[in-house]
Amino acid sequence: MEFIELIHINKLNGVILKYPRQDNIDGTVCITGHHLILSSRKEGVQELWLLHKNIDSIEKKENKPSSGITQGGSLFLKCKDLRIFQLDIASSTELNLMAQTLENLSSLQDPSLFYPFFYRHMNPIVENGYTLYSIEEEFTKVLATEEWRVSRANQNYTMCSSYGKAVVVPKNIDDETLVAAATFRQGGRIPVLSYRHTNGAVLMRAGQPLYGPKHRRCRPDEAILNAVVAIGTKGVIYDLRSTNSISQQQSKGGGTESNANYSQWKIYNRSMDEVDNQQLLESYSKLIEACNDREISCDKWVSKLESCGWPESVRNSLHTACIIAQHIHQKAEPVLVHGTRGEDATLLVCSLVQIILNPDCRTIRGLQALIEREWLQAGHPFGARHRCGPYAAGAPRAAPTFLLFLDCARQFLEQFPCSFEYRQSYLITLFEHSYASQFGTFLCDTDQERQSRGVYTQTTSVWSWLNQPGELPKYINPLYDPTPSVIWPSVAPMSYVIWEELYLRWMIEQNTEDREEQYKVIRSREQKLRSQAQQLRRELFDLAQQYYEPKQETCDK
Structure with a gap:
């Protein structure tokens, strides 16, 4: 055409x-x-x-x-x-x-007709962003422990079409076991390593087990999970769905792990159903509708903001990440996270857990690496999810899951302004390029599709552009003071801050000397929430550090 x-x-x-x-x-x-x-x-x-x-x-x-x-x-x-x-x-x-x-x-709809395939970068490319973050380099310390290995059982994408070519798995599990276990997980998304903490506890992610109404069992899958649990201890499985959703999925052939077959694991659920369906896009649309309403009073605007559901999704995501991080950091327990397909809420929560636990993820290149391994190589379908935004009628699979992750990261920056190397303008830039860009990084749904369409050879990576010496300084936080320890965000309602620099930025005149004053005018809409947050924030941080306890909800078996 x-x-x-x-x-x-x-x-x-x-x-x-x-x-x-x-x-x-x-x-x-x-x-x-x-x-x-x-x-x-x-x-x-x-x-x-x-x-x-x-x-x-x-x-x-x-x-x-x-x-x-x-x-x-x-x-x-x-x-x-x-x-x-x-x-x-x-x-x-x-x-x-x-x-x-x-x-x-x-x-x-054909990605080969999109601008990245026609764009030619004007300046010489110093480094190829597509080859910056290989799985071997990202997991160098993990692989040195002799407990984990890189498997290429998915080299031709036959085991799992949405995973990358290489995954990190327990060293004593062979490729034949992985292939057998793939038939038991939604989309072939077997349990793979996401992160290994300094105390040795690990975070894994997967798709839902195909347990079904006949209570199917898969010993290869059990072997993968049991390989990471020390003798005399138990691991933790967090299913990111409500009990109703789990029951519905089980009637369709899915479900959750059974206590009988996974006796070495404690199974909990944290409902994040809105992230895995159309509800999240509707919340986003209502949020933008409220932000574009210039006539509404302050009180009504705050009420409309809260009722749209977006702030609750941000808080729920952060709260879930905190609970899982506590299992890993304080109890040294291995954790497996999954929802239905494991392509949305699962990746969101695993990414946030790593920002909490891993100081490297608070750097510019660390965030790039996190997005590469937890979103792009892990199969988040950017093409389908970003097919439409808040103004369109809505494509069947569209959802702003990645934006929800960036908003959660923005909350971290608000609460820990000196702990992150990047500014929020960096997050805004990632938001823009994930939806429409001259670069190919966020094209297509999977690594397999990007390979087959020539994205890696015919387009330029957004990391190649962002990491240029003339571009990178724009995004560096001048207040950055690395925090080597774990950071616990407050998840109290009063701590939520709307991302006005993104959601409200086009309501403000551009390129004027008094831009900051205009931001203050816009911020007056949330005056009540912010004033209370300032009074409570320090106290909440102290409580979170000292007394944070997870709320564990056992699945209804």
């Missing part, structure tokens, strides 16, 4: 761009295969380059007819990076042609 077949109008003069808190721009719109470009003849006005893939929703509004004739109208382009543009077009015919063209180009 050629882009020309989708472009019904490629240039249009006299288009007026309207944007909140900005002067209107009268200019010319040009449409290419990947960008909408609006330029003005007025000197000093910067061009607008908008990736079609960034467009989340297109709304057309025609002007009221005059003398029975409709004359032009407006296109409202709502973007995945949360911007909203209004394009005023004088002719109804050109309005319709422009709307159809943008609909065609923004709804392309």
Whole structure:
């Protein structure tokens, strides 16, 4: 397919761009295969380059007819990076042609037609981001213990289509056992190592067991898990679903581990069902709707914010991570985490646990490595999850799980401002590129798909760009003072802080000297929550450090 077949109008003069808190721009719109470009003849006005893939929703509004004739109208382009543009077009015919063209180009589904395959980096690439974080280098210390090994049983993706080619597994478990165990886990996602703590306790992740209504058993799977439990001790399994969800999955052939077959493991559940279904996208949409409401009073806005469900998802994610981290750090217990497929809530929680326990994950390159091994190589389906944002009707598999992770990381930065090497602008940059980018890092759903489509050879990694000497300093936190110990975030409702620099940033004038003052005006909406949080935060941190106890809810067997 050629882009020309989708472009019904490629240039249009006299288009007026309207944007909140900005002067209107009268200019010319040009449409290419990947960008909408609006330029003005007025000197000093910067061009607008908008990736079609960034467009989340297109709304057309025609002007009221005059003398029975409709004359032009407006296109409202709502973007995945949360911007909203209004394009005023004088002719109804050109309005319709422009709307159809943008609909065609923004709804392309074939990754090979996306911009990263056509983009050419202007500066020399110092390092290849696709080869920076190999599994052998990331687990060097673990492999040196003689207890773990790198398995390439999935070299051809036959064991598990969503895992990478290599996984870290117990050394005394051979590849034949891994392949046999894969038939017992959803999507072949066998238990693999996610993190090994300094005290030797490990964090593993997997897909749900295919226990089913016939109570199926798999001894190879039991062997993998029992290999990490010391004699006379027990491990801990956290199923990230409610008991109702587990029962529903069991009727369909899934379920959770049985106490009888996994006697060396204690089984608990922490309900994070909203992360694994459409509910999370709905919460995100309601959050952005509340942020875009400029007329609402402070009290009503705070109420609307809390009722949207997003703050609760952030707190629940952090709370679950804290409980699991406590098992690992304080009790030295091995932990297995899984939900249904193990591609969303599982990866989210495992990533947060590592930020709590591992100081390396609080550095810029450490976060890159974490995203590589816990999201990209672990099979988070970025292509499907980021197919739409908060403004679209919603694709069947779309969900802002990765954004939820970044928001949780933002909460860490708020509570521990000196413990992280990166600023929140770094997290915002990752958010933007995960949805629409000139780089190929977040393309496709799996490592297998990225391999088959040539992503690693035909596109540039976002890490290659971010790690350039001229780019990296923008994201370094000048207050960074490495914290070698574990950090426990407060999960109290008063400690939640809305990420105004992301969700509210387009409500504020850009490139003005008094930008910080404008942020203070926006922040007044959450004055009550923040004032109480300031009074309680230090006390909550002290309590979390000294008396943190997990709330353990046993699965209903």
